[in-house]
Amino acid sequence: MILSQQAETRAMAEGRENIVMFPFMAQGHTIPFLALALHIEKKKGYSITFVSTPLNIKKLRSAIPPTSSIRLLEIPFCSSDHGFPPNTENTDVLPYYRIIDFLHASLSLKPAFRELILNLINEQHGCPPLCIIADIFFGWTADVAKELGVFHAIFSGAGGFGLACYYSIWGSLPHRNADSDEFLLHDFPEASRIHVTQLPKNMLDADGTDSWSVFQGKNLPRWFNSDGVLFNTAGEFDKIGLEYFRRKLGRPAWPVGPILLSMEGRARSGRESGITSELCNKWLDAKPANSVLYIAFGSQNTISGSQMKQLAMALEDSGTNFIWVVRPPLGFDINSEFKAGEWLPEGFEQRIQDQKRGLLVHKWAPQLEILSHKSVSAFLTHCGWNSVLEALSHGVPLMGWPMAAEQFFNSMLLEKEIGVSVEVARGPTCEVKHEDITKKIELVMNETEKRKEMRRKACEVRDMIKDAIRDDEGFKGSSVKVMDEFFHAAFSQWGRTKLGQNHEY
Numbered sequence: 001m002i003l004s005q006q007a008e009t010r011a012m013a014e015g016r017e018n019i020v021m022f023p024f025m026a027q028g029h030t031i032p033f034l035a036l037a038l039h040i041e042k043k044k045g046y047s048i049t050f051v052s053t054p055l056n057i058k059k060l061r062s063a064i065p066p067t068s069s070i071r072l073l074e075i076p077f078c079s080s081d082h083g084f085p086p087n088t089e090n091t092d093v094l095p096y097y098r099i100i101d102f103l104h105a106s107l108s109l110k111p112a113f114r115e116l117i118l119n120l121i122n123e124q125h126g127c128p129p130l131c132i133i134a135d136i137f138f139g140w141t142a143d144v145a146k147e148l149g150v151f152h153a154i155f156s157g158a159g160g161f162g163l164a165c166y167y168s169i170w171g172s173l174p175h176r177n178a179d180s181d182e183f184l185l186h187d188f189p190e191a192s193r194i195h196v197t198q199l200p201k202n203m204l205d206a207d208g209t210d211s212w213s214v215f216q217g218k219n220l221p222r223w224f225n226s227d228g229v230l231f232n233t234a235g236e237f238d239k240i241g242l243e244y245f246r247r248k249l250g251r252p253a254w255p256v257g258p259i260l261l262s263m264e265g266r267a268r269s270g271r272e273s274g275i276t277s278e279l280c281n282k283w284l285d286a287k288p289a290n291s292v293l294y295i296a297f298g299s300q301n302t303i304s305g306s307q308m309k310q311l312a313m314a315l316e317d318s319g320t321n322f323i324w325v326v327r328p329p330l331g332f333d334i335n336s337e338f339k340a341g342e343w344l345p346e347g348f349e350q351r352i353q354d355q356k357r358g359l360l361v362h363k364w365a366p367q368l369e370i371l372s373h374k375s376v377s378a379f380l381t382h383c384g385w386n387s388v389l390e391a392l393s394h395g396v397p398l399m400g401w402p403m404a405a406e407q408f409f410n411s412m413l414l415e416k417e418i419g420v421s422v423e424v425a426r427g428p429t430c431e432v433k434h435e436d437i438t439k440k441i442e443l444v445m446n447e448t449e450k451r452k453e454m455r456r457k458a459c460e461v462r463d464m465i466k467d468a469i470r471d472d473e474g475f476k477g478s479s480v481k482v483m484d485e486f487f488h489a490a491f492s493q494w495g496r497t498k499l500g501q502n503h504e505y
Helices: 003-014 027-044 052-064 096-123 141-146 159-173 209-226 239-251 263-268 278-287 305-318 348-355 369-370 384-391 407-418 434-445 449-469 478-501
Strands: 018-022 047-051 071-074 129-136 151-156 229-231 253-255 292-296 319-328 358-362 376-383 397-400 422-423
Touching: 018 027, 018 096, 018 305, 027 047, 027 052, 027 129, 027 384, 047 052, 052 071, 052 369, 071 369, 096 141, 096 209, 141 209, 151 384, 151 478, 159 209, 159 407, 229 239, 229 319, 229 384, 239 253, 253 478, 263 319, 263 384, 263 422, 278 358, 278 369, 292 369, 305 319, 305 397, 348 358, 358 397, 369 376, 369 384, 376 384, 376 434, 384 407, 397 407, 397 434, 407 422, 422 434, 422 449, 434 449, 449 478
Parallel strands: 018 047, 018 129, 047 071, 129 151, 151 229, 229 253, 292 319, 292 376, 319 358, 376 397, 397 422
Antiparallel strands: none
């Protein structure tokens, strides 16, 4: 019996296979972490300690199923110490430009996190947790894990390709020295040429001394102290990016997904929905199969007022059925009341209601339920990886309108490499004309050859995903096998740590 098997057997017998999980305090990060935690608990039966700040823990309590034994553990954080209003513990209540300040503030959590891990070790009479799984923005947790002899993995809710481009560009800012508006990534030549319009604003403006550069300059090198990177993706359609990290870090890159939070879990996660699932399904049930365009830009993004009006005009011109999750445009509090009379063409909301052709949903919609409905034909999205996986898991083609972070590179992958998307626009401030958007909508929603090709490829990816996560008698999908490999590696180190502490091992 190899050491990792001995360690696994002993750990399970002693009930000490504790996994510590620590996401960055943002909805788009917490959701995949929670999905992974529930997945590990269900499939492996291991105990999970889920760490976050007090107000986030309070919200998470309602998101955890009553049958779950996940332990929620608070880590102290005083937002006013960092120049934020009291009780600011999540990016959802911050304007986008302040997220970098929140990231810098999160570095202050290191001493408390170290103490938290030491307390867990003491609780288990000197036995360390099986592993720490931490956020891509919490590279410093690898330092703590290394010091205390705990196996450590970064978990990325982003895909391999998008994060590879993101990591590479922040590492060298190649566009600063490019001779044209297009450039190659010197350590990631497999990626196609990148245009400066495909860079998020914080990256485009970076000069190495700005706040984002300073943060990433501290954060990304610390990934080398980790034992590997977990990705919420499937290796079948994301090979290039995964290989980049294996080569760059000299560490494993484990594609263990897609792991998605269930519709019930989403409903419990504390998001205030602008429509009930029942009303949404009733509206969709009245529409023909593959006739509805779903539009949503995620929890943190919005478009400009002019873009919003151009998109509305395009929806009218195209004559397509649609569900649009609307939030106030740039320059307004994204969480405030949406004023259709001010931010949409005059009479737009009344016309689409009268024609029963469109549905405006404020704040948040039951996205998984919408994407799984037979009436939905395509998804106009910001290309956040959670949304991408939810669409592709149901064979739904995409229309890309990336906004920030690695979303621009996700859009590249989806359109150029996988062939399941058409890009509509880039960013929250680019100039768009409704005539151009109309053409893209008609290309994807009407009976065109492009639509047929995209639907065929989206269904192929859906089947890849089903096979990757399949785990039944006699068959283990690729993502299931990789998850096993990850835990074997963790148990192997756990066993060696115990061996050093206790010679009877």
